[in-house]
Amino acid sequence: MPKVDWIIEELVTANRILAREGIVDSFGHISSRHPDNPQHYLLSRARAPERIEAADIMEFALDGTPVDPQGRAPYLERFIHGALYEARPDVMSVVHHHSESVIPFGATGMKIKPIFHMGASIGHEVPVWDSHDQFGDTSLLVTDMAMGRDLAKSMTSSPTALMRGHGATVVGRNVRHAVYVSIYLEVNARLQKEAMAMGNVKFLHPGEVDKVRERTGAYGINRAWENWCGRAGREMQPEQT
Amino acid sequence: MPKVDWIIEELVTANRILAREGIVDSFGHISSRHPDNPQHYLLSRARAPERIEAADIMEFALDGTPVDPQGRAPYLERFIHGALYEARPDVMSVVHHHSESVIPFGATGMKIKPIFHMGASIGHEVPVWDSHDQFGDTSLLVTDMAMGRDLAKSMTSSPTALMRGHGATVVGRNVRHAVYVSIYLEVNARLQKEAMAMGNVKFLHPGEVDKVRERTGAYGINRAWENWCGRAGREMQPEQT
Amino acid sequence: MPKVDWIIEELVTANRILAREGIVDSFGHISSRHPDNPQHYLLSRARAPERIEAADIMEFALDGTPVDPQGRAPYLERFIHGALYEARPDVMSVVHHHSESVIPFGATGMKIKPIFHMGASIGHEVPVWDSHDQFGDTSLLVTDMAMGRDLAKSMTSSPTALMRGHGATVVGRNVRHAVYVSIYLEVNARLQKEAMAMGNVKFLHPGEVDKVRERTGAYGINRAWENWCGRAGREMQPEQT
Amino acid sequence: MPKVDWIIEELVTANRILAREGIVDSFGHISSRHPDNPQHYLLSRARAPERIEAADIMEFALDGTPVDPQGRAPYLERFIHGALYEARPDVMSVVHHHSESVIPFGATGMKIKPIFHMGASIGHEVPVWDSHDQFGDTSLLVTDMAMGRDLAKSMTSSPTALMRGHGATVVGRNVRHAVYVSIYLEVNARLQKEAMAMGNVKFLHPGEVDKVRERTGAYGINRAWENWCGRAGREMQPEQT
Numbered sequence: 011m012p013k014v015d016w017i018i019e020e021l022v023t024a025n026r027i028l029a030r031e032g033i034v035d036s037f038g039h040i041s042s043r044h045p046d047n048p049q050h051y052l053l054s055r056a057r058a059p060e061r062i063e064a065a066d067i068m069e070f071a072l073d074g075t076p077v078d079p080q081g082r083a084p085y086l087e088r089f090i091h092g093a094l095y096e097a098r099p100d101v102m103s104v105v106h107h108h109s110e111s112v113i114p115f116g117a118t119g120m121k122i123k124p125i126f127h128m129g130a131s132i133g134h135e136v137p138v139w140d141s142h143d144q145f146g147d148t149s150l151l152v153t154d155m156a157m158g159r160d161l162a163k164s165m166t167s168s169p170t171a172l173m174r175g176h177g178a179t180v181v182g183r184n185v186r187h188a189v190y191v192s193i194y195l196e197v198n199a200r201l202q203k204e205a206m207a208m209g210n211v212k213f214l215h216p217g218e219v220d221k222v223r224e225r226t227g228a229y230g231i232n233r234a235w236e237n238w239c240g241r242a243g244r245e246m247q248p249e250q251t
Numbered sequence: 252m253p254k255v256d257w258i259i260e261e262l263v264t265a266n267r268i269l270a271r272e273g274i275v276d277s278f279g280h281i282s283s284r285h286p287d288n289p290q291h292y293l294l295s296r297a298r299a300p301e302r303i304e305a306a307d308i309m310e311f312a313l314d315g316t317p318v319d320p321q322g323r324a325p326y327l328e329r330f331i332h333g334a335l336y337e338a339r340p341d342v343m344s345v346v347h348h349h350s351e352s353v354i355p356f357g358a359t360g361m362k363i364k365p366i367f368h369m370g371a372s373i374g375h376e377v378p379v380w381d382s383h384d385q386f387g388d389t390s391l392l393v394t395d396m397a398m399g400r401d402l403a404k405s406m407t408s409s410p411t412a413l414m415r416g417h418g419a420t421v422v423g424r425n426v427r428h429a430v431y432v433s434i435y436l437e438v439n440a441r442l443q444k445e446a447m448a449m450g451n452v453k454f455l456h457p458g459e460v461d462k463v464r465e466r467t468g469a470y471g472i473n474r475a476w477e478n479w480c481g482r483a484g485r486e487m488q489p490e491q492t
Numbered sequence: 493m494p495k496v497d498w499i500i501e502e503l504v505t506a507n508r509i510l511a512r513e514g515i516v517d518s519f520g521h522i523s524s525r526h527p528d529n530p531q532h533y534l535l536s537r538a539r540a541p542e543r544i545e546a547a548d549i550m551e552f553a554l555d556g557t558p559v560d561p562q563g564r565a566p567y568l569e570r571f572i573h574g575a576l577y578e579a580r581p582d583v584m585s586v587v588h589h590h591s592e593s594v595i596p597f598g599a600t601g602m603k604i605k606p607i608f609h610m611g612a613s614i615g616h617e618v619p620v621w622d623s624h625d626q627f628g629d630t631s632l633l634v635t636d637m638a639m640g641r642d643l644a645k646s647m648t649s650s651p652t653a654l655m656r657g658h659g660a661t662v663v664g665r666n667v668r669h670a671v672y673v674s675i676y677l678e679v680n681a682r683l684q685k686e687a688m689a690m691g692n693v694k695f696l697h698p699g700e701v702d703k704v705r706e707r708t709g710a711y712g713i714n715r716a717w718e719n720w721c722g723r724a725g726r727e728m729q730p731e732q733t
Numbered sequence: 734m735p736k737v738d739w740i741i742e743e744l745v746t747a748n749r750i751l752a753r754e755g756i757v758d759s760f761g762h763i764s765s766r767h768p769d770n771p772q773h774y775l776l777s778r779a780r781a782p783e784r785i786e787a788a789d790i791m792e793f794a795l796d797g798t799p800v801d802p803q804g805r806a807p808y809l810e811r812f813i814h815g816a817l818y819e820a821r822p823d824v825m826s827v828v829h830h831h832s833e834s835v836i837p838f839g840a841t842g843m844k845i846k847p848i849f850h851m852g853a854s855i856g857h858e859v860p861v862w863d864s865h866d867q868f869g870d871t872s873l874l875v876t877d878m879a880m881g882r883d884l885a886k887s888m889t890s891s892p893t894a895l896m897r898g899h900g901a902t903v904v905g906r907n908v909r910h911a912v913y914v915s916i917y918l919e920v921n922a923r924l925q926k927e928a929m930a931m932g933n934v935k936f937l938h939p940g941e942v943d944k945v946r947e948r949t950g951a952y953g954i955n956r957a958w959e960n961w962c963g964r965a966g967r968e969m970q971p972e973q974t
């Protein structure tokens with residue numbers, strides 16, 4: 011199977027998983043950098059993740075111009091994806107979502123930090139980006155490259171960022187990794203919120219975060235991926251790298 | 252398909268969606284203004300939303316008189332619907348529900364305000380109506396036009412109102428819009444409750460609320476509607492306007 | 493259908509509903525007074541509610557003696573049921589459960605009171621019974637008539653009681669009513685807990701509680717019952733009174 | 734059926750139940766001491782519990798060496814299991830998991846204690862083990878016998894232990910018992926967290942904990958097991974002892 015077709019199937023699966031695991035509702039999206047052209051990326055047309063099929067996946071230039079739209083309407087916020095691929099060559103997949111437990115952190119400015127080993131993949135501390143600082147009163151949507159680039163600046167060294175009054179953006183070294191970080195960002199935020207209500211929280215030691223992150227690879231991610239595929243009613247594809 | 256038949260199908264779907272998404276349990280209801288007669292509205296007989304079929308949808312005059320009951324028992328609280336259609340010509344659909352996260356706000360008098368962009372459709376601040384102020388000790392049910400009109404007065408400029416010790420009422424410019432506002436009222440209340448327990452909450456700036464509301468239209472609502480239809484096991488109908 | 497067979501089917505349905513709606517897990521039970529002999533009651537053998545079938549329903553004398561056990565093992569706590577039928581001729585059905593939101597109230601001594609109209613059926617305030625007061629260190633199970641009678645004394649004028657470190661007991665004027673009260677006891681407790689964390693709670697006015705309770709009858713309960721039957725995969729039987 | 738085959742089926746069922754009841758997500762595992770060789774144990778290859786089949790169950794020596802791997806990759810943390818079987822001859826089954834409600838207790842040092850009778854099987858108070866005390870910055874995984882033995886020391890007289898920043902370990906006198914304790918550890922933690930937010934908690938009296946634990950046996954555990962099997966889509970096997 012050509013790599014691009016393989017990645018389109020991965021994206022369909024990723025959308026279904028993000029919906030099944032409660033990271034996205036009818037909104038939110040995941041993209042992959044194009045495997046044959048690093049200046050392009052693949053992203054669904056504007057559709058709810060739980061409904062997406064292979065024919066919905068479109069190709070975009072980094073500035074958000076669709077390559078062959080065939081009448082398909084794109085997401086208004088595709089600029090999040092292009093801006094991150096532009097700023098960070100290490101990034102191969104981007105997720106934007108409004109998962110519920112992260113919103114209260116963005117709204118209060120409390121910092122999300124790893125509270126258990128599964129949360130270490132979010133990084134040492136999740137930065138919060140506020141669109142109002144640079145752009146004032148907007149619909150909060152990232153609807154052009156200027157906003158996308160400002161968001162990307164907040165996560166030059168972070169795999170995750172919260173967006174005040176909006177949601178979160180997560181990047182990964184491939185589609186499976188970006189889904190994995192997105193899911194455990196939500197779980198970590200939920201557990202941290204509970205722990206904060208209970209007393210003083212011992213977060214992971216910084217050295218522990220580093221040790222976990224060094225170890226996080228296909229061994230663990232594919233175990234979860236197989237499970238999430240089953241729960242979402244999708245076949246797990248053999249890995250292509 | 253005649254517009255009235257199309258709207259009856261929309262109402263059946265809307266009831267199933269409200270049940271599937273946890274906005275109503277065995278109680279609560281959604282109506283539409285009659286497309287051919289703005290002095291009438293369409294609303295199910297007294298039945299749990301998850302069970303409603305097309306044959307359950309009845310027609311009522313604004314004062315709550317059924318047009319052709321055929322032995323079907325109406326909801327006691329249908330006066331909520333008639334009073335809002337009477338007071339507000341812009342309103343084309345009304346939802347009344349007891350979704351769980353709104354009850355504690357009504358009971359404590361804490362005000363619900365948009366905490367993220369998806370919540371902006373509830374308006375700048377959700378008013379709270381207390382039936383006890385005018386009507387004293389009642390069963391809390393809105394069982395006549397006097398109570399309905401008093402409730403409607405509390406929401407002359409608001410798409411939403413809480414009812415102390417009871418639930419909420421939501422209006423929309425069509426059935427899909429009223430469902431959309433109802434669902435995100437619940438989500439916003441849930442997230443606001445979590446954020447309030449965590450620290451000082453930065454709600455959306457008033458200008459942000461206005462910008463989001465200007466933008467909220469078929470593009471976003473139909474994306475959610477397609478998804479909610481799929482989750483509720485219903486076909487999405489092509490739009491009729 | 494003989495009334496006893498009808499009630500056995502009601503009990504099977506009630507068990508499945510209590511499981512489906514999260515009021516019982518693998519433990520907890522519901523009984524009915526015997527329709528032909530008020531000194532007897534009907535209750536399943538010791539089995540998880542979600543699994544119960546008609547052949548599991550046994551007949552007991554009020555003191556807990558099985559009439560025709562056929563090798564079936566009874567619940568250890570059947571004395572809750574007998575003691576309440578003995579003490580209260582108005583009671584036709586009894587539920588004992590450990591639904592999650594009531595446990596923290598029993599453990600802290602905070603009183604559950606109706607926070608919304610659907611909660612009024614629990615009574616003005618739910619008493620808390622502590623087995624330790626009379627019986628000291630036990631397994632907390634109500635394993636004889638002495639314990640059952642002590643519990644029944646705490647609810648001479650109440651449809652509900654919490655049991656510290658254990659769960660709750662609910663009575664009704666028929667099976668459907670007892671299920672209805674059990675479900676809204678759980679919902680009310682959950683909402684009250686959230687509201688208490690938010691600020692000062694305006695509970696229903698006592699006169700409102702009375703008005704709602706006067707009105708709670710087949711009109712509302714059967715609407716919920718039809719819905720709960722559908723959700724639990726059971727046919728709703730025509731009512732027999 | 735040979736006892737070893739019977740136990741392999743029990744383990745498959747146990748994995749599915751732990752997933753269905755929310756005790757494990759894609760990670761976590763359960764083992765059984767080998768019925769014919771107390772120096773060996775049975776544990777799945779590295780796979781998500783919800784996916785495990787009989788062919789995944791491997792045999793290990795207590796030091797973690799696989800007997801006949803057939804190319805199957807083992808869990809990195811199998812040393813938890815071996816260390817507990819080594820230290821405690823009474824232990825016949827071990828569960829390691831990250832169930833959500835226990836994490837905040839491990840992270841804050843608040844002690845879990847039985848809040849209701851179903852929680853008594855966790856013991857009088859759940860100890861917290863912190864890998865950092867002896868091993869400094871690690872990935873928090875128990876990846877050798879030294880770490881496993883240190884963990885086992887924290888639970889010489891306890892059926893349960895929390896692991897700071899990681900999860901919990903639970904032991905039982907057979908597979909069903911270990912699952913039962915794991916599930917009610919989660920429920921107890923969830924209820925205790927709610928109660929602590931509400932006021933002063935009356936935990937079970939120590940004598941009550943002892944009375945419940947004396948009584949907890951096949952009568953109650955098999956009732957739950959039958960139910961959990963049904964919910965997980967597995968046949969309940971006749972007991973072999």
